[in-house]
Amino acid sequence: MNPNEPNESSRPAFFTKEFTNNPYPVYEKLRKDESFFRVMFPHGEFGWIITRYEDAVQILKDPRFSKDMVRRYGADNQSIFSNNMLFSDPPDHKRLRGLVQKAFTPKLVADMRSHIQDIADELLDNLPSQEKMNLIDDFAFPLPIIVISEILGVPLEDRDKFRIWSNTIIDASIAESAELFEQHAKEFTDYLTAWFAKVRQDPGTDLISQLVIAEESGQQLTEQELLGVVSLLIIAGHETTVNLIGNGILALLEHPEQRELLINQPELIHNAIEEMLRYNGPVEFSTSRWALEDIEFRGQPIAQGDLVIVALDSANRDEQQFKDADIFDITREKSPHLAFGKGIHLCLGAPLARLEGEIAVSTLLNRFPNIQLQADVNELEWRPGMNVRGVKEIPVQLK
Structure with missing residues (x-):
């Protein structure tokens, strides 16, 4: 394959509605046929996608890849959401x-x-x-947003405002959301700036x-x-857990034998x-x-400056790493998933997300x-955009 031109002729379609609804058959084919390739991303930039587990681990740990958006795009083009540990390299990352x-x-x-x-x-x-x-609106969303x-x-x-702003920022990879992104980013920035000023006058014991x-x-x-750190904490502090709870409960509803097993053996909740994180992960x-x-x-050859993104949910279904990878099995031994x-x-919020997920699923x-x-x-309608994987609404009958 020519590294400068993506080979689209035989590759399954990416970023379509069908792909968003169920990307796993596409991932399975790609892991076998073309595990590492270039593609045009929804935001208009070409980049490489990694689909296999072993490759994913190598890329995620390789210091030859930078996450610093300022270094890549320049200070004039940075977003207020890029000044945090997720989009920085050492030594700023450690600080x-x-x-x-x-x-x-x-x-x-x-x-x-408690x-x-x-x-x-x-x-x-x-x-x-x-x-x-509605599992998402009534339970999966409010629980983690209250906690964070x-x-x-x-x-x-103000949690409903955070949800609106967060959804827009998460969906920023969709071209038609650019104008809305600018509007909501300004609203979010203005809100936080005003809140910081208030806190400076009367600080408390909270994290801000x-x-x-x-x-x-x-x-x-x-x-x-x-601004970058707090916006990341608000967004990442609830988005992952919302979709962990939503996707996890959905998997149990689709596999009633696993739901019954968990009800009868509640000690399996950690597994x-x-x-849930491995089978249909929230990111x-x-x-x-x-x-x-x-x-x-x-x-x-990957050229200096090339964009590289790991398909985490594909890596977590890699048959070379996980036996019967497409089977949802809550008795599976704790796996080294990449969720x-x-x-x-x-x-860094993984322990909190796990705890919230355990409590939410067990209590429900x-x-x-x-x-x-x-x-x-x-x-069911899956959320657009590239980063999170979750359903917009999950209507359930409780009794």
Whole structure:
């Protein structure tokens, strides 16, 4: 294959509605026939896609690939959402991550269990109906957004604004969303800037207060870094868990024997969450990386500056890594899936997402063991965009 021209003749169509609804047959073919290739991404840039597990791990850990958007596109073209640890390289990455990860230590996360359980119980107690609900709107979304809002110290009543802004930012890879992105990015930025000013006058014990006054290596966060870090925490702090809960419950509804097994053996919840993350993970593609130098990978030359993206959900179905990879099996031994990434950019909120997922799934099944999907699974609408994988609505019958 010519590295400068994508070979589209025999490759299955990418980024179509059919692909979004069920990308796994496409991934299976690509892993066998063309595991590493160039494609035009929805935002108009050519880049490489990685589909196999072994290759994915190598790319995610390779320091020859940069995540620094400023380095790639220049300071004048950067987004306010790019000044954070996810889109930075060492040493800035270590500095920014160090400021945040103090709030997500295993002990602090474990100490949140009883409070998260109270939130889950309250959400189910206060459902508009005890007969049916939209799993996403009524449960999967509010639970993690409440948790992250409390950690950050932002008002819970603004959570619907966060959802709107987050959806637009997540879907920024779709060309027609560019104008809306600019509008919502400004609204989000203005909101956070005003909130930071308020916190500076009266700091509390929340994470935003800590970030506003924090110093790492003798240097405070700049305003742009503060905006980047907090916006990332709000977005990533709930998006992953929303889709973990939604995709996970959907998998149980599609596999009733696995649902019954989990109800009868609740101790399997930890395994079940890992299998949900592997089987239909909440983050379909990694964020962007760019080659810092000319590299040869699997016999193909990657030029300096080339974009490389890992198809995480494809890697998690790689038959060379996972036996019976297309089978949803909650008794599967804990797997080294890539749902939270790998290497220095491993998601720092992963322990919190796992805990929220465990509590949400267990509480829902305990309360409503006969829950049933009230729609044709093939007619569910999956969210557009490249990063997250999740369904917009999941109507369920509770009793």
